[in-house]
Amino acid sequence: MVTRIPAPRKAAPGHSTSPLRTLRDQGPEVARKAAQALPPAARKAATVVQKNVRRAATGMLGLSGERMSKVDTAWLRMDSHSNLMMINGVWTLSPGITWEALCERVQQRLLQYPRFRQRVVEDAAGATWVEDKNFDIAAHVLREKLPHRKGQSMQRALQDRVGELAMQPLDTRRPLWQMHLIEDFVGDDGAKGSALIVRIHHCIADGIALISVTMSLVDGGSEPPKRKPRADKDGATAEDWIADALIKPFTGLTVKALDLAGDSAAKSLQMLGDPEKAMQHGLSGTADMARVAYQLVSDAAALALMPDDSPTRLKGQPGSAKRVAWCPPIPLEEVKAIGKALNCSINDVLLSCVAGAIGGYLRSQGDDPTGQEIRAMIPVNLRPMEEAWKLGNRFGLVPLVLPIGVANPIERVYEVRKRMNALKGSTQPILAFAMLAVAGLMIKPAQDALLNLFGRKTTAVMTNVPGPKEQLTLCGSRVTQCMFWVPQSGDIGLGVSILSYGGGVQFGVITDTTLCPEPQQIIDAFAPEFDQLSLLTLMLPWGE
Structure with missing residues (x-):
């Protein structure tokens, strides 16, 4: 029939x-x-x-509800037994604050962002943001006592607690974030105050966007701008999504930030969002587009053909436990002075010290890193900073090979500079962003297979986020330190974070305990590497 x-x-x-x-x-x-x-x-x-x-x-x-973007869906589905896709952060405050004051501030400011009132509902085609009608702030802002053993500092106990929470999944029946307030905390400097641990799922926002959230939460912060709804939601098509997710982030200030192959390439990307203008430019525009297309193909091949990392103890099959560590701030002015003396960027200096600290850690474990390199995936912002309040994920990834086997600090910083410069004309951030978007369209096994391309070739995820230049206050208390850790995907077991705040720069590490049981040993090697680079810079010959 x-x-x-x-x-x-x-x-x-x-x-x-x-x-x-x-x-x-x-x-x-x-x-x-x-x-x-x-x-x-x-x-x-x-x-x-x-x-x-x-x-x-x-x-x-x-x-x-509001449909989740394909890139954010990819992050939602990326959780694994060894790695949860949460951004974990810590603030220390002096003097301490109360749970009641924090709850009031969260209700006044944070909940103005719809994402923090919405839970996620998955379906066959992806996921949707839905208002949580049973929202309970007590389920998200938690008061807890910090357990610590006799003879153990509260700082170490705080680090252990952050590591534990990094592997505790968020409740999917509720909005995907939590704050844990330790009201009575004493840091290594002896100052009494409070500590705040924050956990936010990566599907809500990336690190740059969360800086915008932070600035609304602190004293004197402002509410987020109001969104303008799409005029015709029912008429939305796949073409609308491509325009929103793949073209708009590459126009305007973002195209300039990518620093592609000169002004002509930037104009070409802008014309992708304005075909009429492209036609007016005629053959010249076509030639520029062809040049960009060639760059895209070349970078796609480079991503696909990346060689494997050196087989260090930091790479392998991770387990199911994490540990974190961070160092006291280093004065940002000192970092700038070294960069100016060596004609390098602040990033070059900091990444060189990270490479030196990792190499020093391997030597302390009896390994010889001479000639070895490890690859770190570095996020690159793909949106104008004034649009960070919109949340979501708008960043690409570029692979940077860190010369951990170069022992001479001056030689190492110049090697990092050379490799960073080689990435400036790359379209790999665009390709990585598009790959995450495509992954969000797939079923989880296919998504995992696609994203494992990064995991197989990478030892670390590393991010450098510019924080506020001035020290902040929350509920009348000074934020003395703030630090965060990026999640790792697949089988990556090392996350490195660099955050500038209040005139200082902090270095933080999160590791899988199977691959690196004591990340504090990496942290302890960072300051000596910086001091050695600073001393050698002062000893260089200076012009008259």
């Missing part, structure tokens, strides 16, 4: 029919009639498909 499936109705005069509207109106009915012609077992399977079609169509059309 052949079941006739009715042809789609023609649109009434003056009305357009989008593919998504057709899916919403006719998809479930078509699935139901087709299922009636099937055997019982197949009919049951068809019923499941019908239900998924209805849920997916409803989600895509935004009828039950």
